Amino acid sequence: MRKVITSLEEVVKQIQDGSSIVVGGFGLCGIPEHLIMKLQEQGTKDLTIYSNNCGVDEWGLGLLLQNKQIKKMVASYVGENKLFEKQFLNGELEVELVPQGTLAERLRAGGAGIPAFYTSTGVGTEVATGKEHKEFNGKTFIMEEGIVADYAFVKAWKADPFGNLVYRKTARNFNPVVATAGKITIAEVEELVGIGEIEPDEIHTPGVYVQHVFAGKDYEKRIERLTTSKKA
Amino acid sequence: MSNGRDKILSRAVKEIEDGMCVNLGIGMPTLIADMIPADVNVMLQSENGLLGIGSYPDADDVDPDLINAGKETVTAKSGASFFDSAESFAMIRGGHIDLAILGGMEVSESGDLANWMIPGKMIKGMGGAMDLVQGAKKIVVIMDHVNKHGESKVKKNCTLPLTGEAVVHILITDMAVFEFTEQGMKLIELQDGVTLEELRNATEATFIVPEQLQ
Numbered sequence: 001m002r003k004v005i006t007s008l009e010e011v012v013k014q015i016q017d018g019s020s021i022v023v024g025g026f027g028l029c030g031i032p033e034h035l036i037m038k039l040q041e042q043g044t045k046d047l048t049i050y051s052n053n054c055g056v057d058e059w060g061l062g063l064l065l066q067n068k069q070i071k072k073m074v075a076s077y078v079g080e081n082k083l084f085e086k087q088f089l090n091g092e093l094e095v096e097l098v099p100q101g102t103l104a105e106r107l108r109a110g111g112a113g114i115p116a117f118y119t120s121t122g123v124g125t126e127v128a129t130g131k132e133h134k135e136f137n138g139k140t141f142i143m144e145e146g147i148v149a150d151y152a153f154v155k156a157w158k159a160d161p162f163g164n165l166v167y168r169k170t171a172r173n174f175n176p177v178v179a180t181a182g183k184i185t186i187a188e189v190e191e192l193v194g195i196g197e198i199e200p201d202e203i204h205t206p207g208v209y210v211q212h213v214f215a216g217k218d219y220e221k222r223i224e225r226l227t228t229s230k231k232a
Numbered sequence: 233m234s235n236g237r238d239k240i241l242s243r244a245v246k247e248i249e250d251g252m253c254v255n256l257g258i259g260m261p262t263l264i265a266d267m268i269p270a271d272v273n274v275m276l277q278s279e280n281g282l283l284g285i286g287s288y289p290d291a292d293d294v295d296p297d298l299i300n301a302g303k304e305t306v307t308a309k310s311g312a313s314f315f316d317s318a319e320s321f322a323m324i325r326g327g328h329i330d331l332a333i334l335g336g337m338e339v340s341e342s343g344d345l346a347n348w349m350i351p352g353k354m355i356k357g358m359g360g361a362m363d364l365v366q367g368a369k370k371i372v373v374i375m376d377h378v379n380k381h382g383e384s385k386v387k388k389n390c391t392l393p394l395t396g397e398a399v400v401h402i403l404i405t406d407m408a409v410f411e412f413t414e415q416g417m418k419l420i421e422l423q424d425g426v427t428l429e430e431l432r433n434a435t436e437a438t439f440i441v442p443e444q445l446q
Contacts, residue, residue, distance in 0.1 A: 026303075027303040076357050077358070078357050097358060100358075104318040104320070105325075108318040119366075121363045122366075123396075124394055125394045125395065125397070126394075167316075169297040170278070170280050170281050170282050171296075171297040173280050173281050221296035221297070223305060227288045228289055229290055
């Protein structure tokens with residue numbers, strides 16, 4: 001099976017209206033820039049998106065909001081985006097807020113074939129409403145379900161033609177669990193290297209999870225809050 | 233006001249002990265990082281996948297792939313590690329983080345915390361706060377004692393949606409420090425210049441006053 005693709009066009013074209021997509025990244029760090037832009041270009045609609053955040057107004061998943069392509073957003077924090085607020089208040093956008101650790105674990109579980117698990121996160125809060133409660137060792141937990149989506153959009157630093165992936169610094173964030181939770185996983189990377197060029201010990205995501213690999217150019221890597229030391 | 237904030241921060245930094253792994257919440261708690269004494273060696277954790285946050289980078293060392301949970305550019309200190317979000321919350325939920333210091337909107341006398349949502353205002357989301365309050369070994373909340381209308385934020389019951397139920401161990405405000413015990417909420421320190429009577433007048437919650445503070 002040939003995994004390396006030289007254009008995202010054909011793969012993204014196959015994504016139908018109404019699909020669910022899990023998207024890696026934390027804020028604007030480690031987001032699959034090219035996949036998001038290609039999806040915006042395609043105009044695919046009624047999407048359910050699972051991602052920790054929803055970008056900012058002009059960048060990242062915010063681009064899909066601009067285009068009104070998202071029907072439902074599942075995220076832990078969406079406070080950086082005015083468009084989000086507007087569409088939510090207009091009733092154009094459905095929102096499910098999930099605690100960050102629960103979101104990560106739901107993706108991990110989904111990708112690992114675990115349909116549900118128990119966690120104490122959210123017990124006694126709105127998050128627990130309507131969920132099964134169970135006691136273990138005298139402590140209360142709620143049941144949360146694993147997530148498997150139609151597609152997974154991943155950003156990595158390096159890949160080989162088998163789809164083995166290496167991430168860089170905190171741009172790793174949700175990407176490794178996202179990679180496991182898609183029926184079809186598309187990884188875009190900064191550098192494509194030859195098979196065998198990545199030490200087996202260094203691989204973060206084994207290629208088995210990845211169906212398509214694309215080497216992107218000219219990554220913008222926008223910074224949300226540029227903070228530097230106050231040296232004189 | 234800024235004087236009050238200084239009191240809160242300088243008291244909060246005393247909760248940090250040598251050798252701890254600590255998570256500092258976004259906003260006011262993040263400011264504590266710079267106040268940790270040089271001889272207190274700690275690993276600061278960031279939910280997005282870094283244990284061992286360093287100082288902010290010099291302008292020419294900024295790396296968009298290296299940020300903290302507040303989305304600020306940071307550095308990694310010597311001995312730091314990177315990991316994915318599931319691993320990050322395994323650390324948190326699994327009780328491996330010694331201490332989390334978080335901001336608060338309301339704290340109740342039973343140790344409930346509300347700090348993520350004000351109904352009627354735009355929802356932003358809880359981020360990692362609900363996981364942290366359940367998982368970290370010790371939860372310290374720092375906040376102003378009263379809101380801008382002079383109303384107590386230290387309540388009998390929280391009126392805002394909860395982040396966690398009976399999760400707070402220590403509450404540090406600009407007026408006092410409280411500990412949450414089996415017997416209830418207990419005053420352990422008055423901030424400089426605050427009398428017990430002033431504290432009582434500014435506090436809706438019922439609290440235990442130990443003999444030495446009466």
